[in-house]
Amino acid sequence: MQLSIAPHDRVFVLTGAGISAESGLPTFRAEDGLWAGHRVEDVCTPEAWDRNPAQVWEFYSMRRQAAQRAQPNPAHFALAALEARLGERLLVCTQNVDDLHERAGSTRLLHMHGELAKSRCERECGRPPVEDRRLYASLDQVPFCVCGGRLRPHIVFFGETPLEMERIQRELAAATCMLVVGTSGSVYPAANFVHWARRSGARTIYVGPEAPLNAEAFSQVIEGRAGEILPDLFGQG
Numbered sequence: 739m740q741l742s743i744a745p746h747d748r749v750f751v752l753t754g755a756g757i758s759a760e761s762g763l764p765t766f767r768a769e770d771g772l773w774a775g776h777r778v779e780d781v782c783t784p785e786a787w788d789r790n791p792a793q794v795w796e797f798y799s800m801r802r803q804a805a806q807r808a809q810p811n812p813a814h815f816a817l818a819a820l821e822a823r824l825g826e827r828l829l830v831c832t833q834n835v836d837d838l839h840e841r842a843g844s845t846r847l848l849h850m851h852g853e854l855a856k857s858r859c860e861r862e863c864g865r866p867p868v869e870d871r872r873l874y875a876s877l878d879q880v881p882f883c884v885c886g887g888r889l890r891p892h893i894v895f896f897g898e899t900p901l902e903m904e905r906i907q908r909e910l911a912a913a914t915c916m917l918v919v920g921t922s923g924s925v926y927p928a929a930n931f932v933h934w935a936r937r938s939g940a941r942t943i944y945v946g947p948e949a950p951l952n953a954e955a956f957s958q959v960i961e962g963r964a965g966e967i968l969p970d971l972f973g974q975g
């Protein structure tokens with residue numbers, strides 16, 4: 739079946755770890771997922787950073803290495819092709835921190851939970867995040883900011899505010915169609931976006947192999963793997 743997109747439609751896409759699953763990157767909540775091997779509290783909170791920055795860098799260096807070795811899959815390419823067709827009427831908001839959307843050609847894209855390929859000062863010194871793809875085997879390899887703060891992953895930890903929330907709220911309010919791909923709907927505020935979209939009258943469609951926790955908010959749930967569903971959904975099959 740094909741997603742009908744009219745000339746006046748504005749499409750907001752939210753993606754999660756599931757869209758990178760067919761690229762070989764583990765999701766969070768699968769039994770062999772990321773949280774199976776690590777406790778969130780030990781690697782993805784400000785307290786974890788303060789208590790044991792070496793462990794946080796070990797986790798995110800491993801994630802960087804896996805993302806660098808992975809390749810975009812047909813789902814990423816389908817979204818990039820959709821952008822070529824819709825232009826500024828499409829925005830992809832990803833919860834993912836890998837760069838597979840960019841490497842597939844998406845440019846109208848924002849990373850609400852940060853990016854593996856960047857690091858930033860651990861202090862609020864005002865200096866912007868820097869491109870950084872290094873793998874840190876030990877803490878003494880991690881550089882410092884000119885202000886003296888240590889570099890940390892440019893990742894939104896639990897308890898920290900997601901990035902670009904004003905832009906997200908503006909784009910969701912203007913959207914006539916919201917497509918959510920490969921996310922369990924277990925983390926907020928991302929899991930609320932579908933409710934915000936419904937309130938402004940948008941169609942809401944979910945694509946994934948299992949129903950998300952917020953399934954009742956979707957006008958349509960299409961069961962299947964993103965790499966198989968999206969090309970046909972966008973009429974690119």
Ligand code: BV8
Nearest residue numbers: 754755756765766767833896897920921922925926963964
């Ligand atoms: C905030 C870091 C305040 C980078 C991440 C109690 C109640 C409500 C909320 C809270 C609460 N206690 C605490 C909170 C807030 C907390 C939260 O939501 N906790 C949860 C656990 C309850 N949230 C926060 O702290 C956030 N900040 O709230 O600040 C605020 C609020 C509003 C406005 C301003 C300020 C910050 C959260 C960010 C945490 N960082 N990532 C990294 O390490 O990657 S979260 C991380 O997990 C991801 O980024 C993603 O967002 C999230 C969920 O992961 P998913 O992408 O959904 O992956 P998952 O494994 O869960 O699911 C995979 C899905 O893919 C499955 O559905 C599967 O079926 C599907 N799939 C599998 N294969 C395929 C597929 N789909 C398609 N194709 C396939 N082939």
Ligand code: ZN
Nearest residue numbers: 859863883885
């Ligand atoms: Zn600094």
